[in-house]
């Protein structure tokens with residue numbers, strides 16, 4: 234998260250009177266993350282996270298995100314729970330933004346994920362996919378193939394300022410992914426769609442919970458796996474780490490088997506996943522609001538991952554045999 238919208242102490246204290254979570258002792262903005270404004274609150278009743286939803290979040294989608302957290306928790310997934318106010322509502326307004334309070338989750342996210350962490354996220358992701366079954370609400374993925382060109386158009390004229398040739402590189406990839414290669418008939422359900430290391434908390438080697446459902450939606454389950462492959466299985470020099478990928482995929486497969494068709498589609502899904510984060514990062518990098526407490530993420534990290542994925546056409550190219558998925 235980040236802080237785009239400031240909240241004054243008296244305004245916050247007044248807001249908290251509508252909740253049963255005690256008196257405000259202290260609060261501070263959280264610099265981590267890039268999407269919404271977040272604050273850590275300490276009250277006489279404990280610690281909480283206050284989120285003010287910003288630019289990429291449509292207000293109409295908030296009941297989906299908040300309802301999903303409740304649904305997942307009641308199906309065995311450890312994730313923050315929305316705190317309802319005295320009128321029984323999880324969603325409110327503060328400083329002119331839609332706002333929600335969720336409970337604080339113990340744990341730390343791994344700064345340098347190892348293969349054990351990758352196995353942890355693979356297992357947690359598959360469990361989340363299974364637990365998402367039966368969630369009554371649905372939300373289309375606004376950042377799937379048809380959402381990428383509009384993002385590109387916001388950044389195209391300045392893309393080459395970030396790296397010469399970047400505009401053409403993205404355009405060629407967009408043409409390819411829009412050209413009918415995107416899989417349609419794979420298993421679908423509720424996906425997290427942003428399960429990066431900073432959204433998975435660990436206590437020791439064990440996953441203690443997953444956070445940040447503001448991109449969750451209904452889409453191909455294997456697309457979520459592809460997002461995780463990109464986010465967890467590369468080194469800081471953007472070289473692919475097959476040991477981590479095997480650990481992630483095997484742990485996922487122990488909970489929910491990836492079908493042959495899903496495995497076959499993984500390389501193209503990973504190209505799409507790389508392009509999606511390259512595009513949002515590029516748009517954000519070129520449009521940091523004045524005065525915002527935010528560290529934009531590096532778009533070029535995802536250009537490098539995309540280049541790698543463009544060279545992969547099968548699981549074998551990753552160095553993974555089908556049998557490696559059920560180890």
Ligand SMILES: Nc1ncnc2c1ncn2[C@@H]1O[C@H](COP(=O)(O)OP(=O)(O)OP(=O)(O)O)[C@@H](O)[C@H]1O
Nearest residue numbers: 234235263265266267268269282313336337338445
């Ligand atoms: N329920 C929670 N319990 C404890 N800490 C939390 C919780 N929710 C958020 N945080 C803290 O806030 C940080 C940012 O949160 P989050 O990832 O939800 O923000 P975001 O703006 O949506 O970020 P991004 O989309 O870039 O990952 C986390 O890394 C964590 O430090």
Ligand SMILES: N[C@@H](CCO)C(=O)O
Nearest residue numbers: 267427429510514530
């Ligand atoms: N996890 C995203 C930020 C939230 O969309 C990224 O690293 O680009």
